[in-house]
Amino acid sequence: MTPTITAFAQSPDRGKALARDMRIRWALEEVGQPYTVRRISFSEMKEPGHLGRNPFGQIPTYEEGDLVLFESGAIVLHIAECHRGLLPDDAQARARAITWMFAALNTVEPPIFNRTIALVMERDKPWHEERLPILEDRVRVRLGELSGHLGDADWLDGAFSAGDLLMVTTLRWLSASKLLGEYPNLAAYVARAEARPAFKRAFEDQLAVFHAHAGAA
Amino acid sequence: MTPTITAFAQSPDRGKALARDMRIRWALEEVGQPYTVRRISFSEMKEPGHLGRNPFGQIPTYEEGDLVLFESGAIVLHIAECHRGLLPDDAQARARAITWMFAALNTVEPPIFNRTIALVMERDKPWHEERLPILEDRVRVRLGELSGHLGDADWLDGAFSAGDLLMVTTLRWLSASKLLGEYPNLAAYVARAEARPAFKRAFEDQLAVFHAHAGAA
DSSP, X not given: OOOEEEEESSOTTSSSOOSTHHHHHHHHHHTTOOOEEEEEOHHHXXXXXXXXXXXXXXXXXXXXXXXXXXXXXXXXXXXXXXXXXXXXXXXXXXXXXXXXXXXXXXXXXXXHHHHHHHHHHSTTSTTHHHHHHHHHHHHHHHHHHHHHHHTTOSSSSSSOOHHHHHHHHHHGGGTTSSTGGGSHHHHHHHHHHHTSHHHHHHHHHHHHHHHHHTTOO | OOOEEEEEXXXXXXXXXXXXXXXXXXXXXXXTOOOEEEEEOHHHHTSHHHXXXXXXXXXXXXXXXXXXXXXXXXXXXXXXXXXXXXXXXXXXHHHXXXXXXXXXXXXXXXXXXXXXXXXXXXXXXXXXXXXXXXXXXXXXXXXXXXXXXXXXXXXXXXXXXXXXXXHHHHHGGGTTSSTGGGSHHHHHHHHHHHTSHHHHHHHHHHHHHHHHHTTOO
8 A cells, every 4th residue: 555645735844855854765665665645734734634643743754554653753653664675674773773863853863953043043143142052962963973983884783774764854954054064974974874875866856846836835 | 681771879769769770670670580780880880891892881771681772762672572560462553552652751751850950950941941931931842732632541551561651651750740730640650550569579679779779889
């Protein structure tokens, strides 16, 4: 059964694939699963129809027959459990890959997301200029630890996994800043992931949606 | 094999069970699995021994023979997959319960944790007084949505699950504030969870550790 995911009708990143539907698109491409996309406006996200899919009124969601899921991490894990290619077969390696999924979302994403929130929502506040370097130092703490762990390995723990997929989509929020470049092995890690055919297909698909609807209401 | 978890040698919450090892203690009590606890000081957390368990130098970690995991969400999921009692048997209900685990950690925890960070790390900043109400309003957005979803149900989706366990441990960070009380069904939800025998056993165990070492170096 072909799943349906939701994505922003007009992505605020203008085609950079920073919204969380990219995680689902990429995961589905890695496992070779076709899908359809339902585009949702910001006002539709908070209406009863979409709140029935996700009580927090966010994208992405995932519908597959009767099953309705939300949370990009949960959806990626569901895809990884239903198809080969995103989690190792060995039970211990699988548990470690899932650990990296949670590390991406619960340890690395929060300081990176807080920097984004400050840039988007607090740029006009009198404290922004003094506070931004504090936020960037909190990001550096996590990047330094992650860089130390990765060393010269290709991926976080053996073969590419759903843990790398979530980590890379998180690190890409720093693509427009100089922060990632301070850690050359992390910048190379992101570039290595972006060179994967499945990433490229997912990226091109969301970019095509953006171009098709650019300027539309 | 009896697993070993790590916890703060001196919990900064003074026995309120707000540190993330509580999630693991509670999960293990729910499934009836004995465990041992290794107490770690703040300086030990950043030393090579512990960084080998968790590259980000945080607690909790989980060791079971050769397997070493970190991230409270990943550890709770691992426990839930190895023992009955924290995830439904039905595949769709199981996927939804896992969705709530990620919702707790990736949608509800961030604004709550940001309020805690501000109270602990930015209380002396000139912007603290003006910024705190902004942070509390961001918490209210999520609490309102969660409250709307919960309604008069006992748990988030059918029977108690690992999703409730992570959500409740997240909401408990608001126990000392008036925010939770603005949503009576959420306050009752937390109280209902705290009344579970497994929660009580986990709480008493961490409190005993705190009392045994209170005032120690």
